[in-house]
Amino acid sequence: MRVTMTVNGHRMDADDVWEGESLLYVLRERLGLAGSKNACEQGECGSCTVFLDEVTVCACLVAAGQAHGRSVRTVEGLAEAGADGAPGLSDVQEAFVAAGAVQCGFCTPGLLVQTEDLLRRTVAAGAGAPSDAEIREALAGNLCRCTGYEAVIEAVRLAAEWTERGRPAGGPARGEAR
Amino acid sequence: MEFLSPATWEEALAAKSARPDAVPIMGGTDVMVELNFDRRRPAALLDLTRVPELREWAPDGDRLRLGAGVPYAVIVDRLADRAPALALASRAVASPQIRNRGSVGGNLGGASPAGDAHPPLLATDAVVELASVRGVRRVPAREFYLGPRRTARSDDELIAAVLLPAPAGPQQFAKIGTRNAMVIAVASFALALDAGRRSAGTGIGSAGPTPLRAPEAEEFLAAEFDWAGGRPPSPAVAQEFGALVAAAARPIDDVRGSAAYRRHALSVLARRTLGWAAADYRREMAACG
Numbered sequence: 001m002r003v004t005m006t007v008n009g010h011r012m013d014a015d016d017v018w019e020g021e022s023l024l025y026v027l028r029e030r031l032g033l034a035g036s037k038n039a040c041e042q043g044e045c046g047s048c049t050v051f052l053d054e055v056t057v058c059a060c061l062v063a064a065g066q067a068h069g070r071s072v073r074t075v076e077g078l079a080e081a082g083a084d085g086a087p088g089l090s091d092v093q094e095a096f097v098a099a100g101a102v103q104c105g106f107c108t109p110g111l112l113v114q115t116e117d118l119l120r121r122t123v124a125a126g127a128g129a130p131s132d133a134e135i136r137e138a139l140a141g142n143l144c145r146c147t148g149y150e151a152v153i154e155a156v157r158l159a160a161e162w163t164e165r166g167r168p169a170g171g172p173a174r175g176e177a178r
Numbered sequence: 179m180e181f182l183s184p185a186t187w188e189e190a191l192a193a194k195s196a197r198p199d200a201v202p203i204m205g206g207t208d209v210m211v212e213l214n215f216d217r218r219r220p221a222a223l224l225d226l227t228r229v230p231e232l233r234e235w236a237p238d239g240d241r242l243r244l245g246a247g248v249p250y251a252v253i254v255d256r257l258a259d260r261a262p263a264l265a266l267a268s269r270a271v272a273s274p275q276i277r278n279r280g281s282v283g284g285n286l287g288g289a290s291p292a293g294d295a296h297p298p299l300l301a302t303d304a305v306v307e308l309a310s311v312r313g314v315r316r317v318p319a320r321e322f323y324l325g326p327r328r329t330a331r332s333d334d335e336l337i338a339a340v341l342l343p344a345p346a347g348p349q350q351f352a353k354i355g356t357r358n359a360m361v362i363a364v365a366s367f368a369l370a371l372d373a374g375r376r377s378a379g380t381g382i383g384s385a386g387p388t389p390l391r392a393p394e395a396e397e398f399l400a401a402e403f404d405w406a407g408g409r410p411p412s413p414a415v416a417q418e419f420g421a422l423v424a425a426a427a428r429p430i431d432d433v434r435g436s437a438a439y440r441r442h443a444l445s446v447l448a449r450r451t452l453g454w455a456a457a458d459y460r461r462e463m464a465a466c467g
Contacts, residue, residue, distance in 0.1 A: 001181060019181040019223060020213045041214040043207055043276055044360060058275045061210040063203055065181040066227050114274070140359030141273020 003068045007031060008077030014064070023067045024048045024059035027074060035075040035109045046142030049110035050074045056117045058141075075109035078116060091167055092116050095159035096152075103146030111142050115156050119163050129160035180222035187231050187309075190336060193224055195311040198333035200224040204232070204247045205279030207272070208288045226336070232283065241341045243307070246283025253282075261342045263298035263349035263368045270294050270353045273360050283337045289327045289388075296323070296389035297368035297381030298351055305341040310334045316341065323388035347371035348458035350451035353383075354443045356434075364435040367423065367447040371455050373462075376405045380448075385427035385440045392426035395419055395448065408459035411452055419452055420445030 003014045003026060014030040022041075027033045027050070037047035041060045048059040051073035059072075078090045089097070092115045102108050118138040122130045130138065135156045144152060162168075182200055184190040194200060200222035203209045212218040226232055232247030235257065242260045244253070250268035254277065258265035264282070271277050271294050285293035286306060298304075299319040306317050308331055317330045319340070324330060331337065349370045355361030366383035378399040382390040402415045411419070429440035 019179040020219070022210060022214060042211040043272070046273065046275060049275055055278045056275050057279050060214060061206040061276075061279060063181070063206055063210060063213075063223060063225065065183060065223070066203070066206065066225055068183075117274075137359070138274055141275045 001065065003064050005067050005069070006071040007033065008073055017064045019063075019065060021064045022060050023050070023052070023062035023064055023072070026064045026067070027059060027072070033074050033076055037106055037109055039106070043141075044143070045107070045110070046114060046139075047107050047110040049113045049142065051077075051113065051117070056114055073113075075112050078112060090116065091162045092119065092155075092159045094167065095162060096155045099151050099155035099158055101147060101151040101155035107142060107144040107146075111139065111144070111152060114139055114142050115159060118156070119160055123160045123163045129157070129164060132157075179220065181225065182222055183225045183228060185228050187229050187338075190224065190226060190229050191309060191311050194336050195334045197222050197224070202226055202287060202336060204281055204284050205249065205276075207276050207280045208284060208290075226283075232281075232338070238341055240344050241305075242344070243339050243341050244282065245339050246286070246307075246337045247281045250277040250280050250282075260345070261298070261302075262345055263301055263351045263370055264295060264304075264342065266349070266351035267294045267298045267353070267366070267368065270351070270363075270366075282340055286322070286329065286337050286340070287331070289323060289329045291323075291326065291386055291388055292362045292366075292384040293389070294353065294363060294366060294383065297366050297383040298349070298370075299340060300381030300389055300391050301368040301370040301379040302343055302345075302349065303370075303379055304343070306330075306337060307339040307341060308332075308335045309338040310336070314338070320391060326387045345370075346375070347373040348455040348462065350455045350458070352447040352451050354447065362434065365427075365429070365440045365443040365447065367444055367451060369448070369451040369455055371403070371459060373405065373459070376400060376403075378403065380423060380426075382423065382427050382444060384434075385429040385444055387428065390426060390428065392423045392448075395422035395426060398422055399452070403456075408456055408463055410456050416449045416452055420448040423448035 001017050003017045014026045039045045039047045043058040043061045049056050050059045053070050182193045184193050201220040202224045204226045232245045235244045250271045253268040282295045285295040304319045306322050322330045351368045353366040354364045363384040365385050368381040370379040378396045380392040424441040424445040429437040431437050
């Protein structure tokens with residue numbers, strides 16, 4: 001079957017989609033968007049987290065046909081939506097770089113999308129920066145085998161601070177937060 | 179495989195009637211795992227995400243009618259005061275991404291004894307609304323679970339909603355797993371006190387072939403609880419309540435825990451939830467002045 005979706009603001013068609021196929025497979029194998037990662041295929045690891053109609057989901061657990069006519073935003077779409085409208089990394093992405101929250105990088109796309117969602121619902125909505133407990137709960141479905149999470153949580157705090165007060169001019173000094 | 183995508187509830191019921199072998203899919207958190215791992219190849223998937231009614235909730239007499247497809251995240255955010263035990267259980271489901279998709283209807287359809295929604299539905303005496311082209315029928319949750327993954331739902335029926343009685347006292351839920359998130363329950367327990375009727379409801383998860391009640395524990399607590407003052411239950415009462423809950427379980431040894439551990443965990447969960455519920459009861463009394 002043919003599945004048509006809006007992906008990162010662009011209308012895209014995927015043809016010959018098998019009815020039991022996941023949204024993740026369509027994104028990676030048919031649309032060439034390999035940012036969302038395929039690991040557990042059972043919703044346990046969060047590395048395939050994307051926005052589906054502005055709500056975060058594990059793309060491996062969405063049937064492709066369920067995404068037909070819907071809007072999807074993947075990690076590839078975060079940079080396009082940079083704060084000042086210009087292409088470039090988002091606050092969340094820059095904060096992950098600055099905090100050294102990336103090691104092997106496999107879990108990073110999912111963490112970025114889930115963090116983007118957390119900040120949108122908290123600090124960007126005027127509800128203040130999320131507490132550490134809120135950050136841990138929000139990221140509980142995103143597994144990382146490298147970092148031990150401390151640098152990830154630091155990156156989220158930093159991104160929240162930048163969302164609230166603006167990113168320092170000239171860009172952050174990379175590695176500074178550690 | 180066919181992909182059926184009805185836009186209305188009537189179309190969905192007609193599709194299920196025409197294709198009783200079609201597997202309903204809402205959040206996909208169970209069904210997609212089976213497809214991804216090649217464990218199941220249904221002849222058809224029946225996508226219910228485009229049926230608006232399934233995501234709605236509204237009062238139904240003095241009950242809350244909760245559409246079967248309302249995501250757990252919405253129950254947590256919006257319905258904690260109308261369905262306290264279910265909201266607590268909903269927050270214990272998996273991860274935010276799963277709570278954004280998973281729903282009570284999926285828990286009921288899959289009918290895993292470990293499903294987090296089951297103990298609150300049993301404890302609060304909720305009712306499951308089933309529908310088909312033949313009509314609508316309402317089955318108490320306490321009569322819905324028939325065996326391992328077997329329920330009162332017929333092949334041509336879809337789960338429309340659950341009806342939740344208005345809370346008439348404190349409700350609690352607790353769950354044991356290997357960490358605080360993303361776990362299938364090793365054991366879970368829900369408790370609902372009804373101050374008007376002076377009765378208690380219980381629900382046990384992940385410790386039997388189906389979700390279970392603990393009727394003897396309910397009767398014991400109804401008789402022993404200080405309904406007039408809400409005094410903390412004595413250690414002896416709490417101990418006996420826990421023991422009766424553990425005795426009602428029918429657990430097995432499996433990879434998540436031994437039967438003995440599950441019984442022990444349930445006795446602890448029962449005591450803890452009783453203590454919390456008694457504290458809530460005193461707070462509510464004080465608030466009502």
